[in-house]
Amino acid sequence: xxxxxxxxxxxxxxxxxxxxxxxxxxxxxxxxxxxxxxxxxxxxxxxxxxxxxxxxxxxxxxxxxxxxxxxxxxxxxxxxxxxxxxxxxxxxxxxxxxxxxxxxxxxxxxxxxxxxxxxxxxxxxxxxxxxxxxxxxxxxxxxxxxxxxxxxxxxxxxxxxxxxxxxxxxxxxxxxxxxxxxxxxxxxxxxxxxxxxxxxxxxxxxxxxxxxxxxxxxxxxxxxxxxxxxxxxxxxxxxxxxxxxxxxxxxxxxxxxxxxxxxxxxxxxxxxxxxxxxxxxxxxxxxxxxxxxxxxxxxxxxxxxxxxxxxxxxxxxxxxxxxxx
Ligand code: SF4
Numbered sequence: 001x002x003x004x005x006x007x008x009x010x011x012x013x014x015x016x017x018x019x020x021x022x023x024x025x026x027x028x029x030x031x032x033x034x035x036x037x038x039x040x041x042x043x044x045x046x047x048x049x050x051x052x053x054x055x056x057x058x059x060x061x062x063x064x065x066x067x068x069x070x071x072x073x074x075x076x077x078x079x080x081x082x083x084x085x086x087x088x089x090x091x092x093x094x095x096x097x098x099x100x101x102x103x104x105x106x107x108x109x110x111x112x113x114x115x116x117x118x119x120x121x122x123x124x125x126x127x128x129x130x131x132x133x134x135x136x137x138x139x140x141x142x143x144x145x146x147x148x149x150x151x152x153x154x155x156x157x158x159x160x161x162x163x164x165x166x167x168x169x170x171x172x173x174x175x176x177x178x179x180x181x182x183x184x185x186x187x188x189x190x191x192x193x194x195x196x197x198x199x200x201x202x203x204x205x206x207x208x209x210x211x212x213x214x215x216x217x218x219x220x221x222x223x224x225x226x227x228x229x230x231x232x233x234x235x236x237x238x239x240x241x242x243x244x245x246x247x248x249x250x251x252x253x254x255x256x257x258x259x260x261x262x263x264x265x266x267x268x269x270x271x272x273x274x275x276x277x278x279x280x281x282x283x284x285x286x287x288x289x290x291x292x293x294x295x296x297x298x299x300x301x302x303x304x305x306x307x308x309x310x311x312x313x314x315x316x317x318x319x320x321x322x323x324x325x
Contacts, residue, residue, distance in 0.1 A: 005220060007151075007152065007176050008173045008174055008175070008176055008227070009143055009174045009175075009176075010147055010151075012174060013143075013144065013147040013148070018140060018143065018174070019144065021140060021170050021171075021174065022137055022140035022141050022144065025136045025137040025140060025167070026044075028166070028167060029042075029043040029044055029055070030043055030044040030045070032049055034136060034164065034167055035051070035087040035133050035134060035163065035164050035167070036087075036162060036198075036202050037049065037051075037087055038164070039051075050087060051085045051086060051087045051134045052085050053084070053134040053135060054106075056106045056107075056108075057083070057106065057107050057108075057112060057138035057139060057142070058083065058104045058106050058135070059081055059083050059104050059105070060082045060083070060084050060103050060104035060105075060318050061082045061104075061316075062079070063077075063080060063119075064076060064077025064078065064119065064122055064123070065077050065078045065128065068080075068128070069230060069261050069303050070223060070303070071217065071219055071225040071230070072126065072156060072177070072179065072230070074124075074125040074222065074223070075222075076122065076123035076124055076125060077122075077123075078126055078128045078156065079120060079122070079125075079128060079153070080158075081112070081127065081128070081130065081132075082098055082104075082130045082131070082316075082318070083098075083104070083130060083131050083132050083134075083135050083139075084098050084102055084103065084104030085098070085099065085131070085134055086098075086099035086100070086134075087162055088195065090160075090193060090194045090270075091193050091270065091271040091272055091275065091278060092193070092236070092268065092270060092271070092275075092278050093269065094270075095130075095131075095316065096269060097318040097319060100270070103318050103319065104318075109138060109141040109144075110145060112142035113142045113143070113146035113149060116142065116143070116146040117149050117150060120151060120152065120153050124153065125153055125224040126153050126154045126155065126156050126177065127151070127153055127154075127155055127156065128156035128158050128179070129155070129156065129158060131158070131159070131160065133164075133167065136167065136170075136171075143155070143174070154176035154225065154226055154227065155174065155175055155176050156175075156176070156179055156225075157177070157179065157180075157210075158179045159179065159180040159181065160180070160183070161183060161203045161206055161207065162196055162199060162202055162203065163180070163202070163209075165205050165206060165209050168213075169209065171213070172213050173213070175213070176214065176225075176226065176227045177214065177217075177226075177227055177228060177229075178210035178211075178213070178229045178230070179232065180206060180207060180210060180231060180232070181203075181231075181232050181233070181234065182232070182233050182246050182249075182250055183196075183199065183203070183233070183234065183246075184196075184199050184203075184241055184242065184246065185200050185241075185242040185246045185249060186200070186245075187199065187200060189240060189242070193236075193240070204249060204253050207250065207253060208253055210229050211254050211258065214227055214228050214229045215227065215228055215229070216228050216257060216258065216259070216301075217229065217259040217301065228259065229258060230261055230302070231254075231258060231259065231261070232263055233247065233260065233261070233262055233263065234265070235263065235264055235282055235286065235287055235290040236278065236282070237266065237277060237278060237280055237282050237283070237286060238277050238286075239286075240277065240278075244293045244297075247260070247293055247294060247299070248297060251298070251299070256297070256298045256299055256300060257300060257301060258299070258301070259302045260294060260299050260303075261303045262290060262291060262302065262303070263305060264282055264287035264304075264305045265282075265305060266281060268281065287305075291304050
């Protein structure tokens, strides 16, 4: 392993610095300000805030995920760990079983480290932490054990983009690949569909911090991501996500060379089913228009999809042993 391909957390582990970061993150649990909601509940005493997360890490699934972007999934899948709970309440959440119905079980640091190492043994090119913000102290404790046990693949932070910059700064050098959403531009729409006050301002600040830490996407000789930032934007029907304004804001903040994954896979899940606007899949024409915006703004790096229709293959069923429909 060259220094260029060595995951950042390994260097910090060798210097004995991960424990310090875990302690600093633990201090942010009481009162809790692990995310921008800053609920102020004492998580160490079992109090629960907006996200409903308790004091111990809760996970719903750990599996090789083949449906992510090519640089993330590679040929063997991304070693994905889905954490229970979420700090957003998106009406259309495709992971609602874990985000809103709180499916999952408590896992110890030892168990979580074992899951990470197991995914690496199965050939996964990275470990991807999905919705991890509210459990970061416990996840870092697991990472320390996993690094000591031989974890060597890059760490992906898969996020809804509603993050506390103070927390992100504590992840500097630990996360190799940031994979955040940029969901909305309109505060009214972010409130209505995700109960997320001030989403756009908070999201842009988070993206800037992630870009500062990870830089542009770098891949290895197989095309697998080694480090960098990939921003996801899911296009919703009826222009709800204000795609042009979101993309323009990304370009203004981060320039045209940032990597964008423009997603057209919207499926009316959860409370979107039967909703007057969200109750239908994105049309191919709507997705084509979104792609045209991406090209018009001059973005050069990233992925578009061939879909734009109701695609159930992207929707996991966390109650099933294999986790996917
Ligand atoms: S992580 Fe949960 S409890 Fe903590 S501030 Fe965010 S929503 Fe509130």
